[in-house]
Amino acid sequence: MNIAIIGTGLIGQAWAIVFARGGCNVRLWDGDAAALERASGLIARQIAQLQAEHLLDDAPAATARITRCSELAQALQGADYVQENLPEVLDVKKDIFRKLDELAAPQTVLASSTSSIPASAFTEDLPGRGRCLVAHPVNPPYLVPVVELCGAPWTDAASMEKARSVMQQIGQKPVTVHKELEGFVLNRLQGALLREAFRLVQNGYVSAEDLDATVKDGLGLRWSFMGPFETIDLNAPQGLTEYCARYGGMFRSISEEQIDTEAWSPELIAELERQRRELLPSTELLQRRLWRDQRLMALLRHKRESADEA
Amino acid sequence: MNIAIIGTGLIGQAWAIVFARGGCNVRLWDGDAAALERASGLIARQIAQLQAEHLLDDAPAATARITRCSELAQALQGADYVQENLPEVLDVKKDIFRKLDELAAPQTVLASSTSSIPASAFTEDLPGRGRCLVAHPVNPPYLVPVVELCGAPWTDAASMEKARSVMQQIGQKPVTVHKELEGFVLNRLQGALLREAFRLVQNGYVSAEDLDATVKDGLGLRWSFMGPFETIDLNAPQGLTEYCARYGGMFRSISEEQIDTEAWSPELIAELERQRRELLPSTELLQRRLWRDQRLMALLRHKRESADEA
Numbered sequence: 001m002n003i004a005i006i007g008t009g010l011i012g013q014a015w016a017i018v019f020a021r022g023g024c025n026v027r028l029w030d031g032d033a034a035a036l037e038r039a040s041g042l043i044a045r046q047i048a049q050l051q052a053e054h055l056l057d058d059a060p061a062a063t064a065r066i067t068r069c070s071e072l073a074q075a076l077q078g079a080d081y082v083q084e085n086l087p088e089v090l091d092v093k094k095d096i097f098r099k100l101d102e103l104a105a106p107q108t109v110l111a112s113s114t115s116s117i118p119a120s121a122f123t124e125d126l127p128g129r130g131r132c133l134v135a136h137p138v139n140p141p142y143l144v145p146v147v148e149l150c151g152a153p154w155t156d157a158a159s160m161e162k163a164r165s166v167m168q169q170i171g172q173k174p175v176t177v178h179k180e181l182e183g184f185v186l187n188r189l190q191g192a193l194l195r196e197a198f199r200l201v202q203n204g205y206v207s208a209e210d211l212d213a214t215v216k217d218g219l220g221l222r223w224s225f226m227g228p229f230e231t232i233d234l235n236a237p238q239g240l241t242e243y244c245a246r247y248g249g250m251f252r253s254i255s256e257e258q259i260d261t262e263a264w265s266p267e268l269i270a271e272l273e274r275q276r277r278e279l280l281p282s283t284e285l286l287q288r289r290l291w292r293d294q295r296l297m298a299l300l301r302h303k304r305e306s307a308d309e310a
Numbered sequence: 311m312n313i314a315i316i317g318t319g320l321i322g323q324a325w326a327i328v329f330a331r332g333g334c335n336v337r338l339w340d341g342d343a344a345a346l347e348r349a350s351g352l353i354a355r356q357i358a359q360l361q362a363e364h365l366l367d368d369a370p371a372a373t374a375r376i377t378r379c380s381e382l383a384q385a386l387q388g389a390d391y392v393q394e395n396l397p398e399v400l401d402v403k404k405d406i407f408r409k410l411d412e413l414a415a416p417q418t419v420l421a422s423s424t425s426s427i428p429a430s431a432f433t434e435d436l437p438g439r440g441r442c443l444v445a446h447p448v449n450p451p452y453l454v455p456v457v458e459l460c461g462a463p464w465t466d467a468a469s470m471e472k473a474r475s476v477m478q479q480i481g482q483k484p485v486t487v488h489k490e491l492e493g494f495v496l497n498r499l500q501g502a503l504l505r506e507a508f509r510l511v512q513n514g515y516v517s518a519e520d521l522d523a524t525v526k527d528g529l530g531l532r533w534s535f536m537g538p539f540e541t542i543d544l545n546a547p548q549g550l551t552e553y554c555a556r557y558g559g560m561f562r563s564i565s566e567e568q569i570d571t572e573a574w575s576p577e578l579i580a581e582l583e584r585q586r587r588e589l590l591p592s593t594e595l596l597q598r599r600l601w602r603d604q605r606l607m608a609l610l611r612h613k614r615e616s617a618d619e620a
Contacts, residue, residue, distance in 0.1 A: 146528030173527035175520040185524045191561040196502035210485040212537025214495045217483035218456030220533030227522025235587045241583045251501040254575045259569040263562045273551045276543045302612040
């Protein structure tokens, strides 16, 4: 499979790794030649590290599947699928998608990594708008497999299906979002939980540290291999309907206190920042991010082994 | 440390295992002699299984630390801490706490496993109300370490601190909830996320299967070892405040669509039940629960190893 990566910042680099690891031929393009050059080095280094972590089999082969292109048309030649990663600016998206639609062969699927701009905002007037969609990754996609696929109202089913199939072939976990909506699914779920977390700290019920413990030593364990619906389905003898009969009333009652929509106050944010800096000084943020990525890698290996046993 | 377990249903049995595994002397009492007898056998079997899963070191020694008591006063004799697990009925709680407060030595902490009745509802009139609190586990506590500690307004700080210390000594993860509130912390966070999950399926944005994938292959990965506040703190270069500046507006905007408080409709529950039964027939629920517990055990071993490496 031939893939074109358009834009080689952090997300573009990560996508290149994911596709090359998945056996695809990857062509990289960036309007900035120096950025393209830098990206190649960073990608090769990250691929080698993933091999060291047993999350990639053959680093030289993966690296060899990636080529740089100085011309956009060259990157798109023969591409089955394009993943665009330019800055989150509407006019930038409009401009690049116009060019992509002009230059790419008619059957090529054109996907954007945007997290905040719906496909309808930058594809409406394109002759090939039916093949355009958003494929929103979680950073970094070589460690977090979910990809949210969301088309515009005019995106054709075949392109959505092809994008889903491409993601499955490279080992990512595609999720189909059937209609455009702000935040897609992941950030809406995260937002709902975060707002309650902020509220509980604001009202003095719990510290940030203890709230995190409630999730990492409790609620988040099952969710890391089942998701919320399967969790409740298994939490009552007869399944989900029985669970809702038992606990739906409590959740409805609680929801009446979960309806504020104000912005988080500067005081609340400052208090949370203070609590976090007590737990982790600013100077240790970078090192803790490396720890996080190590833990993510270990968790992925663990999940792969657990799935193999099942 | 001497522990009394009052009520030997599923939760009481699980607590007995947790305390015995943690090196405590455990006395079991149940008003129903046959239930007490049955519980002993089930506990011994579960302890042996935990050893087989490398989640407990010496099954015979742990089992030997547990003794049955036919009289309540006998169970309470010399107890440092009492964990009560009778049915979720207010009058039952009032009655047993009156007896516990009469019979237990003054320094004994009296904790209830209740998930739905605040301590203030069944301890107000007791002479020893200052030592009474809720210690709410997640089922089963020998696989899910978080314990929510929540006192009544009159619970003294020393009892809260002692309960926290007891939980830490046996390897559980205590979380202090500073004021009584429905659902404590865990179920309020779960409820906030579940309501958005139900909403997204109801409005046709995503299937139950894909929503679960969004969590288990995305959002839930970091949460299984960090929690939501540390996650966002590490997701912007300068930490939490910068994260809020970047994404607070999006979450606020989304929150305006997350304010309905209606009960989940029978039609929605039926649709979710239909989708779940397509993925997992009713006849396989029991087997899938065993799979879930195997996965939880494997995840705990993984987390223990990862923590050892850090």
